[in-house]
Amino acid sequence: xVQVTAPSGDKRVHPLVCAFxxxxxxxxxxxxxPKPSPAVVNNDAVPRGTDIFLKWNxxxxxxxxxxxxxxxxxxxxxxxxxxxxxxxxxxxxCDGEIIFFDGSKTTYQYPRMKNLQLTEKYLxxxxxxxxxxxxxxxPAHGNDNGWMWPVFAQHFALVxxxxxxxxxxxVGLTRHWLDVPRHDAKRGPEPSYNKYTFYWHIVDxxxxxxxxxxxxxxx
Amino acid sequence: MxxxxxxYRWWFGYGSPVTLGxxxxxxxxxxxxxxxxxxxxxxxxxxxxxxxxxxIGAKWLDSHYMSGGDRSLLINRIDPLFGVTNELIxxxxxWGTVGFAALSxxxxxxxxxxxxxxxxxxxxxxxxxxxxxxxxxxxxxxxxYLALGPSGAAVSLDRWLARRRGTAGEQPELISMWPxxxxxxxxxxxxxxxxxxxxxxxxxxxxxxxxxxxxxHEFDKFPVPAFLVDYPMVKITSWGSLAVEFAxxxxxxxxxxxxxxxLGGIMLHSWIEYSMNIPLFAFLMMSSYIVFYEGEETAAWWxxxxxxxxxx
Numbered sequence: 001x002v003q004v005t006a007p008s009g010d011k012r013v014h015p016l017v018c019a020f021x022x023x024x025x026x027x028x029x030x031x032x033x034p035k036p037s038p039a040v041v042n043n044d045a046v047p048r049g050t051d052i053f054l055k056w057n058x059x060x061x062x063x064x065x066x067x068x069x070x071x072x073x074x075x076x077x078x079x080x081x082x083x084x085x086x087x088x089x090x091x092x093x094c095d096g097e098i099i100f101f102d103g104s105k106t107t108y109q110y111p112r113m114k115n116l117q118l119t120e121k122y123l124x125x126x127x128x129x130x131x132x133x134x135x136x137x138x139p140a141h142g143n144d145n146g147w148m149w150p151v152f153a154q155h156f157a158l159v160x161x162x163x164x165x166x167x168x169x170x171v172g173l174t175r176h177w178l179d180v181p182r183h184d185a186k187r188g189p190e191p192s193y194n195k196y197t198f199y200w201h202i203v204d205x206x207x208x209x210x211x212x213x214x215x216x217x218x219x
Numbered sequence: 220m221x222x223x224x225x226x227y228r229w230w231f232g233y234g235s236p237v238t239l240g241x242x243x244x245x246x247x248x249x250x251x252x253x254x255x256x257x258x259x260x261x262x263x264x265x266x267x268x269x270x271x272x273x274x275i276g277a278k279w280l281d282s283h284y285m286s287g288g289d290r291s292l293l294i295n296r297i298d299p300l301f302g303v304t305n306e307l308i309x310x311x312x313x314w315g316t317v318g319f320a321a322l323s324x325x326x327x328x329x330x331x332x333x334x335x336x337x338x339x340x341x342x343x344x345x346x347x348x349x350x351x352x353x354x355x356x357x358x359x360x361x362x363x364y365l366a367l368g369p370s371g372a373a374v375s376l377d378r379w380l381a382r383r384r385g386t387a388g389e390q391p392e393l394i395s396m397w398p399x400x401x402x403x404x405x406x407x408x409x410x411x412x413x414x415x416x417x418x419x420x421x422x423x424x425x426x427x428x429x430x431x432x433x434x435x436h437e438f439d440k441f442p443v444p445a446f447l448v449d450y451p452m453v454k455i456t457s458w459g460s461l462a463v464e465f466a467x468x469x470x471x472x473x474x475x476x477x478x479x480x481x482l483g484g485i486m487l488h489s490w491i492e493y494s495m496n497i498p499l500f501a502f503l504m505m506s507s508y509i510v511f512y513e514g515e516e517t518a519a520w521w522x523x524x525x526x527x528x529x530x531x
Contacts, residue, residue: 075341085420
């Protein structure tokens with residue numbers, strides 16, 4: 001296995017392959033380069049040093065049509081910001097208040113990793129990731145995911161619907177969060193989580209009935 | 220001029236395909252496991268009655284991954300699932316991709332299998348990009364690179380069958396190294412750019428960053444002794460992470476340093492895998508380190524291992 005057979009003749013790579021490789025390297029590099037420092041992004045500071053290049057790259061190259069039309073279609077789009085520029089400092093999870101047709105209420109626990117057994121949390125981690133994205137609602141920084149809340153809440157209704165005569169009619173999405181105590185703060189017991197119901201959804205009864213396979217007008 | 224020639228030889232010269240074959244086997248097995256794990260909750264992530272029906276995934280992709288979200292889906296993507304609301308079709312593509320991951324792992328019909336796997340992974344990721352983490356992005360990029368090159372030239376059923384038929388020699392033919400180099404370059408780019416991004420965050424520079432992830436209970440996995448997530452270990456792990464990631468993006472290409480840099484990376488990811496619940500991420504990254512080794516080195520290592528086992 002150590003030895004390998006040399007290909008016959010003086011094989012060289014086709015120039016088009018070389019051109020493709022060079023092109024790909026430039027494209028993915030420009031796209032993967034980080035944004036400039038947060039102060040420059042927020043226009044609180046004048047770019048200096050590498051920030052000048054990163055700001056130009058962010059504003060000009062990352063949205064260049066050639067780059068867009070190469071990376072998105074092929075699936076080679078990429079960015080690498082794990083725990084960057086700073087790690088998340090807020091622990092959060094979600095549940096929903098479900099109000100039924102007869103006025104009764106229940107709380108639906110969207111998968112909370114902390115409470116799951118090891119295997120379950122390994123398998124269900126995508127739920128945490130999904131809520132992380134749903135929870136992003138910071139229009140000032142380009143994250144405005146409030147448009148996902150109706151679908152998110154409607155699914156809560158679907159999961160909790162069991163009786164066509166008493167369907168969920170309203171769903172409240174509640175965020176629970178804890179600001180991790182600063183590293184330089186005085187040590188003490190862990191503070192309790194805050195909670196806030198950030199969205200109330202009127203359940204789309206037609207969609208609910210269709211998704212459940214209920215006959216409309218049955219109740 | 221000589222440096223340019225050396226660079227050309229590094230990228231495009233011919234060498235053993237063994238590393239690429241071993242890497243393909245391990246990495247495609249991880250893709251297979253990943254998709255089976257996600258597929259356990261298929262309806263929530265891909266069903267029309269789930270959290271991410273087709274239109275939600277498409278809207279997310281358009282508004283988040285490219286500028287000018289108002290141009291609504293004008294970019295033609297390699298996305299056989301775009302606009303498809305028939306769950307049977309989506310399921311067929313999903314589980315078909317799982318099948319091609321298995322075929323690619325064992326190296327059967329490798330050219331075709333890796334091509335279909337790449338298209339499948341891209342399609343699935345474009346169908347629901349909202350649940351993806353960094354490991355998924357790496358998985359997608361690598362699946363495309365594997366499809367571009369002769370990744371089944373060694374360590375594959377294709378080669379085993381060819382040898383049985385007498386159409387292949389005892390040793391695999393040399394291949395141009397550019398597919399393996401693309402993976403290696405992209406992996407180094409990953410670490411380099413994440414280090415650069417972290418440099419802008421005050422917490423990494425001050426050595427306080429790892430204080431925070433250790434206290435995010437949604438990531439809790441195995442119990443961690445308190446002193447490991449308190450000072451002075453916070454300083455050591457914060458600065459240590461930066462140093463290791465920077466080295467993985469730069470120094471890893473120096474042969475004399477490679478082993479130590481990769482050992483640092485393995486320690487970093489092993490710690491993350493132990494302490495934090497980020498499924499398969501560490502395995503996807505660590506398994507990729509083999510691409511920094513030449514095929515001849517991987518084959519020689521295998522021969523030494525076999526000899527050692529035979530002696531014992």
